[in-house]
Amino acid sequence: MSDRYNHKVAEPKWQKKWRDANIFKVEKKDNKKKYYVLEMFPYPSGKIHMGHVRNYTLGDVVARYKKMMGFNVFHPMGWDAFGLPAENAAMTEKKNPADWTYTNISYMRNQLKSMGFSIDWDRELATCHPGYYKHEQLFFLEMYKNGLAYKKMSEVNWDPVDKTVLANEQVIDGRGWRSGALVEKKNLSQWFLKTSNYSEELLDDLSSLDMWPNKVKVMQSNWIGKSEGAEIVFSLVKNDFLDDKHLTVYTTRPDTIFGATFIAISANHDFAKKILKKDNNAKKFNKEIKVIDSEKTKVGYNTNIFIKHPFLDKKIPLFIANFVLMDYGLGAIFGCPAHDQRDLDFALKYNLEVIQVVEPIKSKQHSNGIKNTAILESGLMINSGFLDGMDNEKAKKEVVKRLEKEGIGNKKINYKLRDWGISRQRYWGCPIPILYREDGSVIPVEEKELPVLLPVLSQNNPSPTKEEVDEWKNTSCPITGMKAIRETDTFDTFFESSWYFLRYCNPRLNNKPFLKEDVNYWLPVDQYIGGIEHAILHLLYSRFFTKALRDLKFVDINEPFRGLFTQGMVTHKTFKDKMGNWVEPNKIVESKGNYFDNNNEQVLVGKIEKMSKSKKNVVNPSSIIENYGADTARWFMLSDSPPERDLEWTDVGVASSYKFINKIWETCIRAKNYKASDDLLKTNKFNALIQSVSENIEKFHFNKSVANIYEYVNEINKFMDKKTISGDSLKGVVKNLCIIIHPFTPHLSEEIWELLGHKGFCANANWPEFKKNDVVNKVNLPIQVNGKLKGLISSKKNEKEEVVLEKAKKLPSLNRVLKDKIIVKIIYIPGKILNIVIK
RNA sequence: GGGGCGAUGGUGGAAUUGGUAGACACGCUAGGUUUAGGUCCUAGUCUCGCGAGAGGUGAAGGUUCAAGUCCUUUUCGCCCUACCA
Numbered sequence: 001m002s003d004r005y006n007h008k009v010a011e012p013k014w015q016k017k018w019r020d021a022n023i024f025k026v027e028k029k030d031n032k033k034k035y036y037v038l039e040m041f042p043y044p045s046g047k048i049h050m051g052h053v054r055n056y057t058l059g060d061v062v063a064r065y066k067k068m069m070g071f072n073v074f075h076p077m078g079w080d081a082f083g084l085p086a087e088n089a090a091m092t093e094k095k096n097p098a099d100w101t102y103t104n105i106s107y108m109r110n111q112l113k114s115m116g117f118s119i120d121w122d123r124e125l126a127t128c129h130p131g132y133y134k135h136e137q138l139f140f141l142e143m144y145k146n147g148l149a150y151k152k153m154s155e156v157n158w159d160p161v162d163k164t165v166l167a168n169e170q171v172i173d174g175r176g177w178r179s180g181a182l183v184e185k186k187n188l189s190q191w192f193l194k195t196s197n198y199s200e201e202l203l204d205d206l207s208s209l210d211m212w213p214n215k216v217k218v219m220q221s222n223w224i225g226k227s228e229g230a231e232i233v234f235s236l237v238k239n240d241f242l243d244d245k246h247l248t249v250y251t252t253r254p255d256t257i258f259g260a261t262f263i264a265i266s267a268n269h270d271f272a273k274k275i276l277k278k279d280n281n282a283k284k285f286n287k288e289i290k291v292i293d294s295e296k297t298k299v300g301y302n303t304n305i306f307i308k309h310p311f312l313d314k315k316i317p318l319f320i321a322n323f324v325l326m327d328y329g330l331g332a333i334f335g336c337p338a339h340d341q342r343d344l345d346f347a348l349k350y351n352l353e354v355i356q357v358v359e360p361i362k363s364k365q366h367s368n369g370i371k372n373t374a375i376l377e378s379g380l381m382i383n384s385g386f387l388d389g390m391d392n393e394k395a396k397k398e399v400v401k402r403l404e405k406e407g408i409g410n411k412k413i414n415y416k417l418r419d420w421g422i423s424r425q426r427y428w429g430c431p432i433p434i435l436y437r438e439d440g441s442v443i444p445v446e447e448k449e450l451p452v453l454l455p456v457l458s459q460n461n462p463s464p465t466k467e468e469v470d471e472w473k474n475t476s477c478p479i480t481g482m483k484a485i486r487e488t489d490t491f492d493t494f495f496e497s498s499w500y501f502l503r504y505c506n507p508r509l510n511n512k513p514f515l516k517e518d519v520n521y522w523l524p525v526d527q528y529i530g531g532i533e534h535a536i537l538h539l540l541y542s543r544f545f546t547k548a549l550r551d552l553k554f555v556d557i558n559e560p561f562r563g564l565f566t567q568g569m570v571t572h573k574t575f576k577d578k579m580g581n582w583v584e585p586n587k588i589v590e591s592k593g594n595y596f597d598n599n600n601e602q603v604l605v606g607k608i609e610k611m612s613k614s615k616k617n618v619v620n621p622s623s624i625i626e627n628y629g630a631d632t633a634r635w636f637m638l639s640d641s642p643p644e645r646d647l648e649w650t651d652v653g654v655a656s657s658y659k660f661i662n663k664i665w666e667t668c669i670r671a672k673n674y675k676a677s678d679d680l681l682k683t684n685k686f687n688a689l690i691q692s693v694s695e696n697i698e699k700f701h702f703n704k705s706v707a708n709i710y711e712y713v714n715e716i717n718k719f720m721d722k723k724t725i726s727g728d729s730l731k732g733v734v735k736n737l738c739i740i741i742h743p744f745t746p747h748l749s750e751e752i753w754e755l756l757g758h759k760g761f762c763a764n765a766n767w768p769e770f771k772k773n774d775v776v777n778k779v780n781l782p783i784q785v786n787g788k789l790k791g792l793i794s795s796k797k798n799e800k801e802e803v804v805l806e807k808a809k810k811l812p813s814l815n816r817v818l819k820d821k822i823i824v825k826i827i828y829i830p831g832k833i834l835n836i837v838i839k
Numbered sequence: 840g841g842g843g844c845g846a847u848g849g850u851g852g853a854a855u856u857g858g859u860a861g862a863c864a865c866g867c868u869a870g871g872u873u874u875a876g877g878u879c880c881u882a883g884u885c886u887c888g889c890g891a892g893a894g895g896u897g898a899a900g901g902u903u904c905a906a907g908u909c910c911u912u913u914u915c916g917c918c919c920u921a922c923c924a
Binding site: 214215218219222223225227229249250251252253264294295298322323324325327328329332333334335336340341342343414416532535536639640641642645647648650652653656659660662663666692703704706707708709710711714780781782783784786787788789791792813816824825826827829832833835836837 | 858878
């Protein structure tokens with residue numbers, strides 16, 4: 001055998017050559033078409049995992065392919081560097097969060113480089129760098145000045161033992177993840193961005209994102225949660241508890257107003273708070289409901305206050321109820337038990353009237369009244385005064401008309417999407433650039449004072465002392481000189497990831513976040529790739545941010561990401577020993593379908609699950625790169641499983657990828673030494689395969705491109721075996737092979753490029769041109785009888801029916817069937833099928 | 840409860856969008872080369888049948904010359920979301 005391909009030598013060699021030649025460095029070129037490939041940037045947790053490898057491999061295939069297609073490809077990388085794990089490391093390992101983060105970044109950068117990704121490393125950024133976050137402090141100030149940022153009271157999770165605020169994901173079953181203490185709700189004054197201003201546009205523009213997965217659009221649409229209904233103003237009957245005269249509720253079912261038999265408000269509603277002060281029973285109730293799970297038990301408190309029905313001379317009771325949410329609508333509803341299950345459950349419990357007002361057209365419960373199940377179908381109005389007989393959809397409009405006429409209500413569109421709370425009571429985040437003056441004024445930090453840097457922590461004492469913090473916190477107002485203290489909260493880290501894709505345009509620019517003309521050239525991102533877990537928050541915040549920055553005149557685009565692809569997870573078998581402990585896969589030996597650990601004890605095979613430290617089913621990318629090479633890892637990532645589905649990592653799969661990498665090399669060595677003059681390369685199978693590889697890359701069907709490449713290589717070997725291709729023809733075929741494998745296995749490709757004696761880099765080569773749809777003129781035409789396959793005949797693509805039929809009749813299998821039968825009909829689609837219908 | 844996705848050999852998955860079901864790969868079986876082994880090569884591998892042939896894409900119907908693909912009903916599985924008035 002010839003020299004084996006040695007990835008340990010070849011991979012670092014080409015990585016160095018690419019870097020030395022700076023071939024992935026890009027600049028704006030107005031005469032060249034751009035293509036922006038972006039993968040979601042990683043959090044620098046310590047080392048890369050297989051999810052990263054998959055993510056960045058997918059992106060790199062696209063980036064390298066588009067480059068070879070002649071695009072000016074923008075493919076940057078950075079670090080989502082603020083966040084909780086750094087603070088945890090500070091506590092557990094006594095490491096300074098900044099040091100910890102930068103150390104991780106430099107380690108992970110090397111890991112990524114060893115994968116051979118075609119990244120323009122000159123544009124690398126880290127969001128924890130003041131040169132990055134000073135600009136988002138500016139964005140915040142601009143938002144504040146334009147009414148897009150404001151402050152209000154809001155609840156946080158408070159851990160009373162650790163005396164700290166917890167993120168939602170740090171609360172497990174109502175307890176702090178570290179202390180195990182019951183988490184309390186605490187009210188703090190916090191900053192919000194007015195995402196709600198953009199609800200309609202965020203929803204509307206989803207329809208323009210035709211290169212997004214439908215699934216993600218549906219999720220965002222549900223999250224925005226638009227509903228059409230009405231606000232109704234009810235009048236209160238004079239009572240001892242409330243001075244207010246009116247109560248407004250939101251409903252999507254104004255048609256059921258005549259079925260309203262109670263009104264309910266949330267315990268957090270202003271009225272409820274007022275009632276509590278005067279009514280001890282209400283106060284007691286308010287305490288009780290804090291420990292009741294409202295999902296399971298619906299409870300209410302009858303306030304003994306009554307409300308006038310807007311169209312009837314009728315008074316209905318006001319309840320405080322635990323199932324009414326303050327966050328949605330107005331925190332107040334009218335209950336129509338006949339047509340809402342929750343209202344019915346509530347009414348049955350408190351003996352409230354049930355009045356049916358909609359009669360479904362095909363009712364199963366016709367005239368039988370309502371027992372335990374509310375009627376949700378549409379139908380005709382009954383028991384409803386001026387609405388009687390109307391279709392209930394029409395009745396909705398009629399009620400709104402009447403409300404508006406009488407000045408006691410109006411049509412109302414409502415959204416579930418709420419404003420984005422951005423305050424985090426954390427150290428390792430971007431400081432919010434606000435001062436609180438001693439006279440109570442809120443003063444935005446002046447632009448020229450930016451960035452507001454994080455207080456510096458001493459090297460050996462990552463937990464800041466009170467003095468250190470005070471020194472940072474205490475300052476003075478730049479205008480009046482009065483004493484002032486700094487805002488100590490930091491931004492939610494989604495703030496950083498909402499604009500990093502813009503910053504890549506000018507990552508070192510100091511006086512501005514970016515240049516508009518560069519953003520106008522590079523943006524929007526043509527292909528964004530990442531996990532489905534960011535389907536809502538990150539992608540929605542980024543869309544909001546882009547629109548807000550547009551309105552603040554920073555950018556001209558409406559949407560940041562033109563194409564989106566969401567990849568599946570990387571999974572692996574799990575193993576457990578007799579004691580029920582998880583066992584790492586690299587300690588497992590398989591023998592005849594049984595698995596054994598280091599001590600030769602049999603272990604149980606568990607489910608295939610997402611790789612995670614807790615289940616110990618992770619495979620370290622670095623050891624794979626070391627043993628098999630980056631190209632093998634990349635090839636395996638792209639083989640078999642479609643990228644949107646989960647990929648099961650298996651040793652045999654990796655081994656077989658490794659074999660194929662070597663097979664390509666052997667084939668090329670063989671081709672180099674091949675000599676023959678016969679040339680029977682008349683079909684253009686290779687051309688068809690190149691077309692297929694290309695189209696499958698465009699469609700993100702990389703597993704199919706991989707299959708095409710297998711075929712391509714097998715085909716070359718067949719030709720060489722039979723000596724039916726000339727040396728000259730083979731040269732062209734092998735050169736094209738080298739190019740089409742490049743996006744998948746770039747190091748191997750470069751090594752072959754060099755072996756074949758080509759100049760420069762394969763990475764800079766042009767993608768082979770294929771004549772579109774120039775497939776073979778000869779086809780194997782299927783012959784059917786009554787839709788069942790009877791045989792194949794060789795035919796030209798545009799052969800006449802008579803000729804085809806004549807040939808077909810010579811098939812013995814057909815003859816047998818046709819005997820003594822009458823041909824009723826013949827369906828012939830040239831190049832596709834001949835179907836003979838017989839009786 | 841609401842929404843979405845999916846079900847094809849022993850396995851991962853193909854099927855040019857209504858036109859040869861199972862491409863390509865893994866695994867397995869048999870044989871061969873070399874070897875200590877892995878590697879490598881050849882043949883086979885949906886089911887039944889010696890065969891001609893017949894059946895076959897979770898299940899049951901339907902539309903069609905023709906259905907994995909379209910329609911109806913149904914079973915199972917996964918994911919998201921959840922008192923949204």
